[in-house]
Amino acid sequence: MNQLVENISDTARWVAIFRAEESERPDAVFHDPFARSLAGEKGEQIANAIEFSRKNSWSFVARTYLIDEFVIQHVEQGYDMIVNLAAGLDARAYRMQLPKNLKWIDVDLPGMINYKNEILKNEKPKCDYRSIALDLADRKARFELFQQLNNECKKALVITEGLTIYLTAEQNAELATDLSSQHHFRRWVFDLVSPALLEMILKEMQPALEGSGALFQFAPEEGEEFFEKYGWKHIESKSKLKTAGKLNRLYDELKPFADMPEPPGPRRPFPWSGDCLLENVYSV
Numbered sequence: 001m002n003q004l005v006e007n008i009s010d011t012a013r014w015v016a017i018f019r020a021e022e023s024e025r026p027d028a029v030f031h032d033p034f035a036r037s038l039a040g041e042k043g044e045q046i047a048n049a050i051e052f053s054r055k056n057s058w059s060f061v062a063r064t065y066l067i068d069e070f071v072i073q074h075v076e077q078g079y080d081m082i083v084n085l086a087a088g089l090d091a092r093a094y095r096m097q098l099p100k101n102l103k104w105i106d107v108d109l110p111g112m113i114n115y116k117n118e119i120l121k122n123e124k125p126k127c128d129y130r131s132i133a134l135d136l137a138d139r140k141a142r143f144e145l146f147q148q149l150n151n152e153c154k155k156a157l158v159i160t161e162g163l164t165i166y167l168t169a170e171q172n173a174e175l176a177t178d179l180s181s182q183h184h185f186r187r188w189v190f191d192l193v194s195p196a197l198l199e200m201i202l203k204e205m206q207p208a209l210e211g212s213g214a215l216f217q218f219a220p221e222e223g224e225e226f227f228e229k230y231g232w233k234h235i236e237s238k239s240k241l242k243t244a245g246k247l248n249r250l251y252d253e254l255k256p257f258a259d260m261p262e263p264p265g266p267r268r269p270f271p272w273s274g275d276c277l278l279e280n281v282y283s284v
């Protein structure tokens with residue numbers, strides 16, 4: 001199993017499988033017709049090998065569903081750019097109904113961008129799409145990119161789906177700072193886990209990532225408030241468990257938990273994961 005997830009980019013294949021499986025259900029809550037070929041056989045092998053993620057595939061379904069909703073909501077509000085950092089095999093620009101003039105920017109490591117572009121080479125994006133190969137760990141290069149994108153838009157929604165958990169607190173703080181310094185990057189959506197859930201994830205899934213360089217590590221005690229120091233105000237967070245319950249994607253033992261009232265954050269002394277929407281306090 002150790003060899004299966006060879007590097008952080010393989011985690012994109014892994015999550016794409018759950019989008020493929022949801023898309024193939026007769027009652028699918030989203031349709032990603034590209035997910036299976038993007039994930040490839042390797043994606044399927046990884047998903048099958050990590051039992052905990054297969055059992056909890058509802059969390060990936062909820063995450064995709066929620067971020068789709070955030071995208072639709074912001075496009076309807078006139079946002080003119082989506083900046084999708086660590087985009088992986090996300091094919092939203094190809095599968096969602098989007099305005100032709102919406103600028104959609106996918107950013108990921110060169111290997112991932114080249115792989116995705118090759119698979120999707122005969123497909124037509126629904127909007128004004130661009131993919132950018134960049135190592136987001138290169139702070140100078142990413143800052144230049146952020147500045148350039150900021151100049152090209154009036155209001156952007158930034159997405160970092162499945163990224164923050166792999167970064168240290170310091171890296172997340174720097175990313176938050178660099179993003180909020182771009183005043184047209186008005187909103188930011190990402191998924192977050194509570195420390196109690198991180199503990200479960202570490203126990204159940206970290207062994208499968210051994211040797212890949214990917215480490216599950218970010219779950220701030222103070223929840224979304226962590227980002228306040230770096231120019232971001234919390235707008236709303238949506239629980240994946242509640243969402244999956246509403247979508248009828250939970251296995252039986254979890255259903256009663258989804259029906260229970262959920263204490264509000266930002267501090268959550270229980271296993272929790274959700275998608276969080278923040279607003280840039282410097283945005284104009």
Ligand SMILES: C[S@@+](CC[C@H](N)C(=O)[O-])C[C@H]1O[C@@H](n2cnc3c(N)ncnc32)[C@H](O)[C@@H]1O
Pocket residue numbers: 008009010011012015016085086087088089090107108109112134135136137138160161162163
């Ligand atoms: C779990 S995947 C999430 C992919 C996608 N957002 C999704 O939800 O399906 C993590 C992604 O982060 C990307 N990534 C990790 N470190 C990166 C870096 N330094 N620069 C650019 N992308 C990075 C990986 O290549 C991978 O595609």
